[in-house]
Amino acid sequence: MSAEQDVRQLRLQKLARLRELGHDPYLFEDFPQSHTPAEIHGRFADLEGAEVTVAGRITALRKMGKAAFFDLTRQGERVQVYLKKNDVGDTLWNVFNLVDIGDIVGVRGEVFRTKMGEVTVHVRDLSVLAKCLHTLPVGKEKEGHHWYALTDKEERYRRRYLDLIANEESRSLFVKRSRMISVTRRFLEERGFMEVETPVLQQDAGGAAARPFETHHNTLDLDLKLRISLELHLKRLIVGGFEKVFEIGRVFRNEGISTRHNPEFTMLELYQAYAKMEDIQALVEDLCREIAVRVFGSEKLEVGGVTLDFSKPWQRIDMLSKIETEAGVAPSEFETLKSAKAAMDRLGLPSEDESEVGSIIEKIHERFVERKLIQPTFVENFPIETSPLAKKHPTNPRLTRRFEGYMLGREFCNAFSELNDPIDQRARLELQAAQLAAGHHEANPMDEDFLYALEIGMPPTGGLGIGMDRLAMLLSGAETIRDVILFPTLRPEGRD
């Protein structure tokens, strides 16, 4: 007996026998519970001898003739249950003998402590609430050491429900991710931000440098794209008079998949009227500290051997100055395309396809600076060519009032004082549209309605975008973005 299909047949037979005994698991609609496993342990002094009800999945089963112990696991918490034939009678004993590891059961019984000292529920009644028809990869565990957990990454991603059952670290990571987003939402609401929802389906997807997914509306016979950012609609709302808005939503980018990229991911964007870049920096500092404290319990987080310190102001660095110290390229070398390409050649980076100084600056920054930004850091003064929606720097028209946030050598946010000059914005979008027409799939399309909105008048505004998956990854120490996305995008399993 081992082929998984045989196990399934056998368990279906057990299910049939349960029904013959008048115990149909699928007739139960609820199971009120008096305590969680953690409460039973934590309040043992009060509960000893008292009756409790608790339900969960059976994750271990130790039968000993006419008695048995089993573990019930619920929401990552575990409690041991003891059952013996004399206490429950023949019928319930027969029911119990049709139970397997993986089944979901509810029990009623009194709390006691075993000879070995473990707090345990002594069963008087037991209800099978769902049969598990397959062998469950639960593994075993003692003193924090695990045996035989589900480790195959492909299986964990494709069948996340098994991963969540088998790997407590995975379960708790997704709880943390959820709390991060919850804390973020509350943080913004407390500061007067209003949450809004803007269209996912758009005729032209702009606001970021990315290639969109394409789809089609049948009735309208209209080709549509999935959004690549939230930016342009949120700024329309600032024009409309909402002064603090945010959206936490899915965006879609039709690009390669890697440990840091999933085609769909969760973006937070917020816009605050009458605020500038520095105000947004303070907000990011406050938000990260809030998340660190309220989700992870401290202003200082141990991640991958590093202590991330959110208790003090972040370091601010100038992009070009840092490139000079880390890569040895002087700001003056970025004055012409020719000298910038020469600098790239000197650093061993391919320069043939480069047509803009700004792009070269960012590539050198990514290659030589980014990975060194371990503690929370803001990089300021991005080149104008790669920042088509940001206000110009007041004294250097080749730079913008834009910054990105980094920690652990990775980017996680992007923000700027928003460009609200409709004439300048038109010129920059025309340049983008020309690049798009020339085959740069990631360039921004022209958006006449957005420009019309700016012509109505947008107050000076600070904006921010945070990749919430990236942030979850960084703060939790996850190795890949797939570990913080419940169902990451994978190729379909080949039926070959």
Add this chain to the structure above:
RNA sequence: GAGCCGGUAGCUCAGGGGUAGAGCAACGGCCUUUUAAGCCGUGGGUCGUGGGUUCAAUUCCCACCCGGCUCACCA
């Protein structure tokens, strides 16, 4: 897209040109305070898919599929 690594029982893995092994899980038996429960016994595999070489391929070769990592892409 390129390179490297991997895919063997439900899970975690070993093996290796001659019809495949372990632990856990499963099945049968014993066991009324166990906890990686224990003891005795049993079954379980298209070795990712398809070709090729060979008397013989799970093993060697080629192609493909899926995954992982690194790089590229991500202005």
